[in-house]
Amino acid sequence: MRRGAVRRRAAWRGTALASLGVLAFSGSFPATVFAMEGFDPYLVAIGRAVLAGAIALVFLAVARAPLLPPRERLGSYLVIVAGVVFGFPVFSGLALDSGASASHAAVVVGLLPAATAVCAVLRAGERPRALFWVSCGLGAVCVTAFTLSRGGGHVTGADLLLVAALVSAAAGYTEGGRLARETPGWRVISYALVVALPLTVPATAVLALTTEVRPGVASLAGFAYAGLVSMFLGFIPWYAGLATGGIARAGQTQLVQPLLTLSWAWLLLGERFGPVTVAGAFAVLACVAMTQRARS
Template identity: 75%
Template sequence: MARSDELKGTALAFAGVLAFSGSFPATVFAMRGFDPWLVAIGRALLAGIVALVCLRAARVPLLPPRSQWGSYALISLGVVFGFPVFSGLALHLGASTAHSAVVIGLLPAATAAFAVLRAGERPRPLFWVACTAGAVAITVFTVSQGGGGLSLADMLLVAALLSAALGYTEGGRLARSTPGWHVISYALVLSLPVTLPVSVALAAVTPITLTAASVGGFLYVGLVSMFLGFIPWYAGLARGGIARAGQTQLVQPLLTLVWAWLLLGERYGLATVLGALAVLVCVAVTQRSRS
């Protein structure tokens, strides 16, 4: 049963990764009609309203126990505010979707580290070897693409992945005893006192161009990336183990490369493909090393 739970957790986590893999292309589309800050904060407002409606429809409390508010604050800082803001600004500064996707491939390593610190998980040595190999491969890729150094966009991407790792770990820890969709819903609802007024203010002072692409991109990051994708993701982390199931996100760069090619027409060189393939090999090893 333990092995079965790990496999089911991995499958659920992958469903979340599949949803998240379209986030960068969707953000690019959204920013063609909306200010980057409005995209980052407004998506959380949209998801928060949907989460509030879902909680009300399910007839469950609209707020979590007060004793857990600290954990939900960490989730909000990580995935409601941190990741959308930092990644959106990186894309706005010119980081390509493909490059950003490969850099964010470091996220599983960061999530595993936070899982040790916050959730008490102790993966086996082989797990860490494969995880470190993936991190090294992506670091080499980033430095080589940046001419021997890190750009401001790269540093923003690193801040984004650390933010996401914190939010993923804390959410996965709470999802052990609370349904995954409750976890992300509560984080979004508790953020509404910030996302609502800030979004309204930004909408009033920034230019908005409504097109099918910009509206579609905004709806995707608000409904899928910020809400629906977290339902299987948090459930997978809780069932399969945060460190282990979280390694499925190493596949995300490859998926995002496909979306960037199909939807944005981006072209990338051999280094990008090799970097993405390197992390794919690492995820295969981590999934064979039980936690």
């Protein structure tokens, strides 16, 4: 009985930690929109990793932890770098710059928990029930129907960029969740950011010198949020939650992220969205909920 109580406490603790991560991530799209008012999309995407990487170095130094990950884990950290340091920020930023609204992006990327679950299944060799795959397929159909309805019967380039963003994030989340079982979550994201610095620092310097920079209060605040919260602080409770509560259970907290992002887009950006967007968000949420339930 005592062991069961310990497991339940761990599960709830993991869920609470993951929820903090989801709350942090839900503001990423509005923050990126603000940041791009004064900075080039590539500069926002890559420059925020430099800001987060500098903070990561401070955290590692204060904790007297090694500044680089174990060599045998380098391959896993490169997957995280490709997925969440470069892939998701670059693809999502370009999608928003191409005309996709934050609310539109929230619905498409709402399929992320299901994509993460698929990556986890493939990576861990699990064999979920048929309902899992049916639910994933329904979620993909819902997203496709939504994008076609919003794009006049066509899938736009921005939609393809958003799909690339969610696939990138799913790979990075899965690999990070696996590493966080052995390494504290804050060190997992810190090592990924530090490993990326030899690429992000020179790229940021070149972009800062060759693109137009028009910093303002809103753009600087958006850039700071994207770098400090979306790229670093949010991952600390997120990876810890996945490791503590289990990827399948704690990952369910991400179901509310599209709805939170819709709220932020309305409050901060003044975006207006109709019933189609709301219906699309709830349809994706229902499908993803089924995938999580079938897998767990």
